[in-house]
Amino acid sequence: MNYKLKTRSEWVDEYHQGVRYGLQGKLILEESSPFQKITIYDSKRYGKALLLDDCWMTAEKSEKCYHECLIHPALCCSTQIDNILIIGGGDGGSARECLRYKEVKSIDLVEIDLRVIELSQKYLPTIGGNAWSDSRLNLQIKNGIDWVKHRKENSYDVIIIDGADPIGPSKELFSNSFLKDCRRILKHGGVLATQSESPESFQQIHINIVKTLREIFDYADPMYGSVSIYPSGLWSWTFASMEKPKYMHPRKSRIEEISENCQIWSERWQQGAFNAIPAFIERELAKT
Amino acid sequence: MNYKLKTRSEWVDEYHQGVRYGLQGKLILEESSPFQKITIYDSKRYGKALLLDDCWMTAEKSEKCYHECLIHPALCCSTQIDNILIIGGGDGGSARECLRYKEVKSIDLVEIDLRVIELSQKYLPTIGGNAWSDSRLNLQIKNGIDWVKHRKENSYDVIIIDGADPIGPSKELFSNSFLKDCRRILKHGGVLATQSESPESFQQIHINIVKTLREIFDYADPMYGSVSIYPSGLWSWTFASMEKPKYMHPRKSRIEEISENCQIWSERWQQGAFNAIPAFIERELAKT
Numbered sequence: 001m002n003y004k005l006k007t008r009s010e011w012v013d014e015y016h017q018g019v020r021y022g023l024q025g026k027l028i029l030e031e032s033s034p035f036q037k038i039t040i041y042d043s044k045r046y047g048k049a050l051l052l053d054d055c056w057m058t059a060e061k062s063e064k065c066y067h068e069c070l071i072h073p074a075l076c077c078s079t080q081i082d083n084i085l086i087i088g089g090g091d092g093g094s095a096r097e098c099l100r101y102k103e104v105k106s107i108d109l110v111e112i113d114l115r116v117i118e119l120s121q122k123y124l125p126t127i128g129g130n131a132w133s134d135s136r137l138n139l140q141i142k143n144g145i146d147w148v149k150h151r152k153e154n155s156y157d158v159i160i161i162d163g164a165d166p167i168g169p170s171k172e173l174f175s176n177s178f179l180k181d182c183r184r185i186l187k188h189g190g191v192l193a194t195q196s197e198s199p200e201s202f203q204q205i206h207i208n209i210v211k212t213l214r215e216i217f218d219y220a221d222p223m224y225g226s227v228s229i230y231p232s233g234l235w236s237w238t239f240a241s242m243e244k245p246k247y248m249h250p251r252k253s254r255i256e257e258i259s260e261n262c263q264i265w266s267e268r269w270q271q272g273a274f275n276a277i278p279a280f281i282e283r284e285l286a287k288t
Numbered sequence: 289m290n291y292k293l294k295t296r297s298e299w300v301d302e303y304h305q306g307v308r309y310g311l312q313g314k315l316i317l318e319e320s321s322p323f324q325k326i327t328i329y330d331s332k333r334y335g336k337a338l339l340l341d342d343c344w345m346t347a348e349k350s351e352k353c354y355h356e357c358l359i360h361p362a363l364c365c366s367t368q369i370d371n372i373l374i375i376g377g378g379d380g381g382s383a384r385e386c387l388r389y390k391e392v393k394s395i396d397l398v399e400i401d402l403r404v405i406e407l408s409q410k411y412l413p414t415i416g417g418n419a420w421s422d423s424r425l426n427l428q429i430k431n432g433i434d435w436v437k438h439r440k441e442n443s444y445d446v447i448i449i450d451g452a453d454p455i456g457p458s459k460e461l462f463s464n465s466f467l468k469d470c471r472r473i474l475k476h477g478g479v480l481a482t483q484s485e486s487p488e489s490f491q492q493i494h495i496n497i498v499k500t501l502r503e504i505f506d507y508a509d510p511m512y513g514s515v516s517i518y519p520s521g522l523w524s525w526t527f528a529s530m531e532k533p534k535y536m537h538p539r540k541s542r543i544e545e546i547s548e549n550c551q552i553w554s555e556r557w558q559q560g561a562f563n564a565i566p567a568f569i570e571r572e573l574a575k576t
Contacts, residue, residue, distance in 0.1 A: 018331065020309075023307060023308075024307070044306035200514070224564075225564070228520040262567045263568050266567040266570065268565065269567060272559075272561065272563025273560065275556050275557065278353075282557075
């Protein structure tokens with residue numbers, strides 16, 4: 001993979017495998033944290049946007065198509081949703097979607113890079129919304145790998161892995177040992193959710209994530225949707241559980257609690273998105 | 289809408305609403321036909337590609353995610369598939385997918401621009417494949433609007449509308465009078481299929497197409513998928529029928545005939561793609 005970013009006149013582009021995706025706008029800030037390069041950009045099409053290491057991460061007017069898809073299949077379907085763990089997610093969007101459920105009692109948000117949180121709070125405040133001031137949110141500026149290693153068994157009802165591509169600081173979030181720790185600290189009727197890359201632009205990585213989760217958990221399935229600012233626009237999230245494919249069966253009361261304010265997600269959309277697996281990926285996953 | 293294309297060093301970009309999508313490669317040819325600007329470009333990522341009026345239309349290694357989705361829900365589900373009409377589709381990809389069914393006896397391919405066919409045959413031969421030499425294919429270099437106006441009732445089992453965006457030469461392919469003619473010349477158990485733009489980048493146009501088809505036909509439903517080279521990457525196709533939602537029920541024998549060589553389409557994928565309607569579009573379509 002070859003990532004680089006060029007700022008030319010009023011465009012910022014993400015480059016990937018001979019393809020570039022650019023947004024017109026104005027650069028607001030660029031700095032290097034101890035972990036990565038962070039860019040804040042004001043785009044005409046999607047409002048203020050965040051880039052990490054020159055890759056589009058999120059934008060004010062485009063983030064729902066990512067966050068709703070990562071969060072609601074897990075939170076609508078898990079047996080209980082009292083205690084949530086989010087690894088990454090420093091922009092606050094995942095926490096905001098979780099906090100829409102009254103049943104949620106506490107969220108540990110473990111983000112390695114304090115500057116991502118600080119800059120998101122300052123420049124992209126609508127993405128975190130009220131989450132930042134919600135007393136149920138417990139911020140931990142720590143390494144997520146260490147965090148899960150030191151939790152007790154059955155600590156969480158839901159685990160959300162909201163990291164970047166598996167290069168740079170997010171690499172270990174796709175490793176066997178990390179995901180085994182996740183299984184250990186997840187309660188039996190719980191659901192794990194992770195972004196799982198594009199089946200088009202990162203085909204092998206996508207396949208590997210799903211296969212690894214199927215090895216470690218009893219059930220795991222990918223779900224497909226659209227994130228225009230990510231490579232290829234076709235994106236995936238993978239859900240895992242131990243009891244049965246928990247993530248396939250949203251609960252009526254929770255659907256009613258959130259549906260009205262969803263842009264993309266609905267019970268019907270979710271059912272479709274699990275089935276809309278491209279034939280070539282279904283064949284790859286069937287190989288042992 | 290503001291479309292323009294810039295060739296800078298070795299990139300060609302399509303510009304749309306403050307977003308640009310570019311492919312790295314080499315310009316092969318650029319000319320103006322009586323109808324539009326035609327560009328042939330050799331891209332690193334997707335092989336040789338065709339642009340019309342500076343918009344990406346198709347590319348050798350990316351075309352299946354468009355053509356399979358337009359063709360197979362119609363051809364797997366229509367009562368009969370003896371006689372097919374394709375309006376547009378000068379790259380040959382739609383004809384190629386139709387001709388994979390042995391039941392198909394004849395295809396009228398009505399393309400307004402001879403140069404699109406000639407340049408596709410020369411530079412993108414894999415997209416048309418064997419279709420160009422298949423005796424069942426009947427090429428008509430004519431205006432599709434006139435063509436449907438002068439056909440008799442019940443002329444076709446399936447009608448495929450494979451045009452560009454509803455500006456320029458394809459504009460009339462989304463008009464009431466054209467679609468009414470399509471209904472008139474379609475047999476009762478038949479299916480009409482049309483590309484129906486991006487619900488993200490062309491939201492209002494997309495809604496209008498679906499609503500117009502619902503007015504003219506008894507049943508019409510949009511289906512969603514991914515075409516990376518089109519604006520936003522999220523694309524749609526809409527299917528219409530008179531008997532019942534015909535396009536929802538693929539026939540076993542036809543599924544078996546084509547599945548093995550499909551990249552994207554499968555019976556399961558199709559079922560998912562009809563359900564994967566974003567919540568905000570479902571709400572818009574429910575408004576009268």
